[in-house]
Amino acid sequence: MSTAREMLSDILLSSGAANVDVPVSFDDISVCGASSADGYLESLEREFSDRAKVIPQYRDLKEKLGGALFGFYINHSVEQQNEINARFLDVLREFKANNDEIVRLSNRLKELESRMDDNGGIR
Amino acid sequence: MRVFQILTTVSYGDAVSNDCLALFELLKTSGYETYVYAENIGKQAERMGVKPYARLQKLRDDDIILYHLSTGTELNERIKALNGRKFIIYHNTTPPDVFVPYSGKLARLCSCGLDETRSLKGTFEGGFCDSDFNRQQLISYGYECPLKVRPILIPFEDYKKDPDAETLEQMGGDTKENDHKIKNVLFVGRIAPNKCQEDLISLLYAYRKMYSDPIRLILAGNPSGLEKYMAKLKVFAGELGLEDIVFTGQISFAKILAYYRSADAFVSMSEHEGFCVPLVEAMFFDVPILAYSSTAVPETLGGSGIIFDSKDPSHAARCLHEILNNKELRDLIISEQKERLKFFGYGNVSEIFMKQFKEFTGQ
Structure with a gap:
């Protein structure tokens, strides 16, 4: 008795369906173009929101001892990074808010343009 | 003898976590004193008794460590310094190149994961691999310890x-x-x-x-x-x-x-x-x-x-x-x-794992 793979192989020898070309290549699609169309700003916002909340912690005995001696510097550095990420998050949110406004105004402009007649008046 | 499973994340639902939790149950029902420690713990895993790695108790030389490796993490470095007899459970790491256009973070994690896997080659007494493909990869990284293939344990219930x-x-x-x-x-x-x-x-x-x-x-x-x-x-x-x-x-x-x-x-x-x-x-x-x-x-x-x-x-x-x-x-x-x-039946894979575990540990 033949296996399923052998059976299919035999069937395909007599299969008549013609080949199809896929007209678009996945590699030709720009990551940036696709990203701006689908919530990339939201994912960036989430990532920096997480980064702004990193908790300084000591991990093993060696680091605990290091922390006891130099803890101020270790924590200070993490807190500085968090502060930078929090500021970046503010900038990102401002950019996102402006971006939404730009999209809204562009749509309004297109709508008005479509209502213009040949002499520049509103139909 | 106590058996400790250590890994970076236990979150109910992903394959590595499920394997770890299924092994936890298997070791427990086989009469071993066993624990799971992880850096990141999902709520359900916490309820099942997984403990934070930061609270890992002092390990003895005769303790068994089963270390699940599937990504880049600081644990890959820290594991070297732990007392106990160490065994790797290798789940493979995705090649970083594929992530480069989409996520620098994931590309870095996987790149570190591969480097760290190589750097751990002399750390373990033996290893459990999900597949022979994974086993061959460890061998290509210079692992000379005995490596056994055993499928992931899936709780079909x-x-x-x-x-x-x-x-x-x-x-x-x-x-x-x-x-x-x-x-x-x-x-x-x-x-x-x-x-x-x-x-x-x-x-x-x-x-x-x-x-x-x-x-x-x-x-x-x-x-x-x-x-x-x-x-x-x-x-x-x-x-x-x-x-x-x-x-x-x-x-x-x-x-x-x-x-x-x-x-x-x-x-x-x-x-x-x-x-x-x-x-x-x-x-x-x-x-x-x-x-x-x-x-x-x-x-x-x-x-x-x-x-x-x-x-x-x-x-x-x-x-x-x-x-x-x-x-x-x-x-x-x-x-x-x-x-x-x-x-892949639970009984068969459990038997394979326990046989290999006893061959490795002698207990």
């Missing part, structure tokens, strides 16, 4: 739970009880470039050009961290006029069960798998499998399912059309998959 009724209805009901007007073609796995969901979209395009019977593509997987890739997939599908693809996003276990129960075929185009649990899940739900032959996929299928070597969408569409419409072929595939599934 969980799969007998009730599926999400609404999703099941939306997909046309359980395949065993309904002849679907629109056939459901399913892939389960994270939305990630190594899984090559774009090739499934190309397959759908080819199928619809070549045949008239309606099919629906369901991509069940979490895109978290790879939103750019997900966005590109949607634009690609849109350019091909395939706006009806179901992207489920992160979903509950009950919904995953519903998608499996309503699937007419499981198709994988993945180019990197260290084991591929969804193949075994498809076997469990009697869903015929069509898969691109790469990495550990042929090994997990073990001669069952249909595999192909070339990513020609037209060829894959021909195979899929036969699987969906030729009852004799379909029944034969399912019967071969049932036979293969026996190997």
